Amino acid sequence: MSSPPLDILVIDENRIRAAIIEAGLREGGHERVTLIHDVSGIARRIAEVNPDVIVIDLENPNRDMLEAMFQLSRAVKRPVAMFVDRSDRASIEAAVEAGVSAYIVDGLKQERVKAILDMAVSRFNAYSRLTRELEEARSELEGRKVIERAKGLLMRSRGLSEQDAYALLRKTAMNQNRKLAEVAQSLVTAADLLGPGGL
């Protein structure tokens, strides 16, 4: 295999995700990767990099601008077309589902760039999973905080020990078939509404 190395441009305002993609591309043996986070002056940057492949996230509102630029191809030296073959439905769907889109210069062999899209798709999915897990961890932490507050309220208003306050919360949750954090949240909200003397 003596194909020349590909110049890959990744356009993503999300720096963390862009870094994750870049790392994946480098692991896959692609050394010539450029990241762009800000689209201002992008025409000049694209002309400088003269990429073979452009990867862009679907959240980016500048896709229309970029596509128009590719079509006019004044800024870009070579015409650039949608990366995925029109007949390859599965990979198009996977890409759109993951939130990524890619363009290649005309004439570049499909099999050379398919691996790049597959990698971008899996990295985008990994990133989404990561943010979801972070979100879950954050809400779990907040759940724990609200349970602590509810316990404190019960201890003060009813003179319960910490253990009994927790047991009361748990029993209420089980009886009402609700999550512990939900019961705690209702209690805290009620206390906030009723003010200091309420509970």
Added chain:
Amino acid sequence: MAEHQINAGFMPLFDSAVLVVSRELGFATREGVELTLTRETSWANIRDRIAVGSFDVAHMLGPMPIACNLGLTPLASDTIVPFSLGLGGNAITVSNAVWDGMKAHGALPDLNPARAGAALRKLIAERQATGREPLRFAVVHPHSGHNYELRYWLAACGVDPVHDIDIVIVPPPFMADALAANRIDGYCVGEPWNSASVVRHTGRIVTVKAAIWRSSPEKVLGARKAWANDHPEAMAALLRALYHAARWCHDPANHAELAALMAQPRFLGQPASMQMRALTGRLDPGEGGERRVADFFLPFDKAANFPWKSHALWFYTQMVRWGQVEHTAANAEIARGTYRPDLYRSALKPLGVALPGANAKVEGALSEAMPVGSAGASLVLGPDGFFDGQIFDPDALDGYIALQSKA
């Protein structure tokens, strides 16, 4: 569970109102449609999500489905237009500096396209004579009513939109920011993104789509053809819901509620008072005064929802005019076949509402409102003139294209 599940995409523009209202005011539910709306960030995303099937239908630029069917876009599927989401609604805004230059050449804040265009032509000539950079205008998409009406206006005023200015693409919500940051000198976009510059005192509205070509086509409902073929009842039910929603949007009694709805962060996230300008046609061009624009935006009246084949063909002539596609009989047929008044008719027939007698009309021929022969109740069309007095006869397509290529 509703009888029909339909996924729809939209862009944050005021003319997504009919689609939004069909869901939010329960018109879709009443037709047995559970409509899921997803706000998108680019027209390219809408096109891609239609192509891969995550959207069945979407709020689209009128020329976009034609461009898809002509193979002018990356990743396209056959897309049809069974319903128009309104007429008009756009305006052309310039920076304060350009406005000062235009005023020095006779422009007035009256939104008159001929006067504004003549002033702009003189300003451009003056700038060229002193070797200054060409003015840069932005539109939202190469295949958009905005791109074509901006070019039509300039060309009719003696400005060559290809050589005398630069035209770039900027997403609608970023137009006002780009103008304020001096990255562009002017733009053509739908509301509320023109008034957005006026309220910030960073731009002036110089003319409006309704003055360049009154009652002219803008956004449409695009549908994936394969989906529409497989789900004729869902399609018809949605079109009925959209028809009722459009009539609701038209009623002045509902305008305050509509403005408040569209102002919500999940739709436009811009103040309700700004939405009222598009709804009432009372625009502030930027001198603090109010200008009444007749038929500024028509969500329902004047057969605004009918997908005229002559609208599709006019868009096609402009694609040819600006070098986006070659004129052939086959290409013209693709454009003509993209708009589907037959689907509109069959869906709305049970409602007994006014339907136009023809599928195409001579555009720009009506100088005053005229009742037209229609099935059922009465229907009024027009006036619909182009500001330069031209008419477009869809039966004389070749002649129109030839005339414009010489101009």
